[in-house]
Amino acid sequence: MIILVACSFLVSRFSLHYIVDESLHALQIKYIYEGGHQFVETITVIPGYHYLMAFFGRVCNIFSQYDTGPKVGDLRMYQMGISLLFLGVSFCIMRKLKMDDRILFLLMFMPIIFPFLFLIYTDIASLTVFLIAFLVHLYKRYDLAAVFVLLSIVIRQDNILWTGFFMTLIFFEIYQEHKHFDRKLFLTFFDKSIAYVIVIMCFLLFYYFNDGVAIGEKKSHPSINVYFGNIYLFLTVFAFVFLPAILDRSKDILAFFYKRKVLSFAIIANGFVFFGSTFIVDHPYNQSFVGYIHNQIILVMISHFSALLISYLLLVLAIGYFCVTKFLDKKMFFIAAIFSVLFLSMHWMIEFRYYMIPMTLILFTVEFKSSVIKYQVVYAFLLSAILFCMIFIKGGFIL
Numbered sequence: 001m002i003i004l005v006a007c008s009f010l011v012s013r014f015s016l017h018y019i020v021d022e023s024l025h026a027l028q029i030k031y032i033y034e035g036g037h038q039f040v041e042t043i044t045v046i047p048g049y050h051y052l053m054a055f056f057g058r059v060c061n062i063f064s065q066y067d068t069g070p071k072v073g074d075l076r077m078y079q080m081g082i083s084l085l086f087l088g089v090s091f092c093i094m095r096k097l098k099m100d101d102r103i104l105f106l107l108m109f110m111p112i113i114f115p116f117l118f119l120i121y122t123d124i125a126s127l128t129v130f131l132i133a134f135l136v137h138l139y140k141r142y143d144l145a146a147v148f149v150l151l152s153i154v155i156r157q158d159n160i161l162w163t164g165f166f167m168t169l170i171f172f173e174i175y176q177e178h179k180h181f182d183r184k185l186f187l188t189f190f191d192k193s194i195a196y197v198i199v200i201m202c203f204l205l206f207y208y209f210n211d212g213v214a215i216g217e218k219k220s221h222p223s224i225n226v227y228f229g230n231i232y233l234f235l236t237v238f239a240f241v242f243l244p245a246i247l248d249r250s251k252d253i254l255a256f257f258y259k260r261k262v263l264s265f266a267i268i269a270n271g272f273v274f275f276g277s278t279f280i281v282d283h284p285y286n287q288s289f290v291g292y293i294h295n296q297i298i299l300v301m302i303s304h305f306s307a308l309l310i311s312y313l314l315l316v317l318a319i320g321y322f323c324v325t326k327f328l329d330k331k332m333f334f335i336a337a338i339f340s341v342l343f344l345s346m347h348w349m350i351e352f353r354y355y356m357i358p359m360t361l362i363l364f365t366v367e368f369k370s371s372v373i374k375y376q377v378v379y380a381f382l383l384s385a386i387l388f389c390m391i392f393i394k395g396g397f398i399l
Contacts, residue, residue: 004381004384004385004388008114008117008118008388009080009118011388012073012076012080012118012119013073013076013077014073015072015073016072016073017072018072018120019119019391020292021121022072022119022120022121024040024042024043025043025049025050025053025120025121025122026072026075026120027040028040028043028047028050029050029053029054029057029070029075029120032047032050032051032054033054033057033058033070039215039216040216041216041217042216042217043215043216043217044214044215044216044217044220044221045122045155045156045157045214045215046153046154046155046156046157046206046215047215048151048154048155049122049125049126049155052125053070053075053078053079053120056070056078056081057070057074057075057078060074060078072120075120076118076119076120079117079118079119079120079121079124079125080117080118082124082125082128083117083118083124083128085128086117086124086127086128086131087104087107087108089128089131089132089135090104090107090108090131090360091104092135093131093134093135093138093364094364096135096138096139097138097328097329097364099328099364100368100370100373102373102374102377103363103368103373105377105380105381106363106368106373106376106377106380107360107363109377109380109381109383109384110241110359110363110380110384111241111380111383111384111387112237112241112352112353112355112356112359113127113356113359113360114384114387114388115384115387115388115391116353116356118388119391121353122155122156123156123353123356124356125155126152126155126156126159126356126357127356127357127360129148129151129152129155130148130149130152130159130162130357131360132148133145133146133148133149133152133162133166134166136148137166137169142166142170142192142193142195142196143195145166145195146163146166146195146196146198146199147195149162149163149166149196149199150199150202153199153203157203157206157213157214158213158343158346158347158354159357160199160200160203161339161342161343161346162339162343162357163196163199163200163203164339164342165335165336165339166193166196167193167196167197168335168339169332169335170189170192170193170196171189171193172331172335174188174189174192220283220284220285220348220349221348221349222348225346225348226345226346227280227345227346227347227348228278228279228280228345229279229280229281229298229348229350230344230345230347230350230351230354230355231341231344231345232275232279232311232315233298233311233350233352234340234344234355234358234359235314235315235318235319236311236314236315236318237352237355238318238359238362239314239315239317239318239321240314241359241380241383242321242376243379244372244375244376244379245321245368245369245372245376246317246318246321248369248371248372248375249321249324249325252324253317253320253321253323253324255324256320256323256324257320268316271312271316272309272312275308275312275315276308276312279301279302279308280302281298281299281302281350283348283349283350285349286298286299286349286350287299293390294351294352298350322337322366325366325367326366326367327365327366327367328364328365328366328367329365330365332361332364332365333362333365333366336358336361336362336365340357340358340361343357343358344358
């Protein structure tokens with residue numbers, strides 16, 4: 001694993017070409033580095049990440065003396081610094097939750113995360129700041145946690161939804177103490193969550209003056225709508241990524257469905273009809289950029305009955321796994337699951353990168369058998385190695 005990480009860093013550091021959206025982010029960083037503050041029209045996020053990377057460039061300029069700003073390899077080196085912080089924060093959360101330390105390897109080598117540890121994308125920075133907020137929240141420093149939530153929104157606006165996640169955790173924590181609804185409960189809740197309320201108010205002001213959530217490409221990223229595509233694909237991807245863990249629970253999953261065989265058959269059969277009729281891939285980026293493997297996979301899934309059926313069966317396995325597995329914190333899992341569904345339903349474009357925070361929260365709430373973790377780690381390790389090679393050798397066609 002150390003060899004893979006070291007080689008991955010060296011390959012990304014000395015690879016001279018930008019991969020897919022890296023060029024757009026690098027251009028925005030260059031504008032800020034040179035003292036300009038214009039927006040690259042095709043970038044949808046608030047440029048908090050880009051200001052951070054430009055700041056790193058300014059600091060490193062003292063030693064490197066750039067002519068026209070940091071190069072692609074330098075920007076990826078700064079990204080690795082953020083990635084190391086991500087792993088450190090994740091480790092602290094695991095210690096706080098008293099988890100098996102090996103889960104850190106599952107998180108690090110999760111295929112939808114590992115390649116982005118080295119790429120100039122906003123997703124790892126967004127995930128890192130969110131996890132800092134989560135860690136601070138676990139220590140009940142709610143005001144400070146709200147500050148980090150706000151910083152995560154400055155990196156990716158859709159993180160506003162996770163403010164509701166933190167507020168819901170607070171509400172149920174207070175309810176467990178009071179055991180009934182009364183005026184004192186709501187006053188205590190408002191007192192503890194006031195900082196999160198301020199964050200929401202700030203976002204609403206941004207939404208009003210920006211006329212939507214996205215900075216650029218507003219037509220491609222509508223603000224208020226509900227989509228099923230990412231919810232379906234998330235469950236399918238979960239079943240594929242955590243296949244060893246699901247296979248280990250396969251007997252329990254089959255027993256769960258068999259015990260309720262009539263009801264299970266009716267729900268699964270009707271669910272497939274609903275799945276097939278509502279799994280719609282009509283975003284322009286999913287249809288236009290067919291050279292990208294993830295778009296090819298999605299289009300094949302909806303175009304061939306057998307592929308659609310396999311995807312649905314994986315989705316059913318994922319749901320079955322959640323029905324039979326144990327949880328480190330059942331309350332937190334169900335709250336995270338509800339907000340993950342809401343978060344994924346916000347996005348019209350179907351994209352694996354949106355699954356980072358939901359997948360991470362699952363890792364922090366689901367109890368993995370000690371005997372299966374080693375197989376799951378090796379499986380994730382191999383998937384990540386393959387994906388990394390496809391990205392850097394084939395020029396980003398997996399993204």
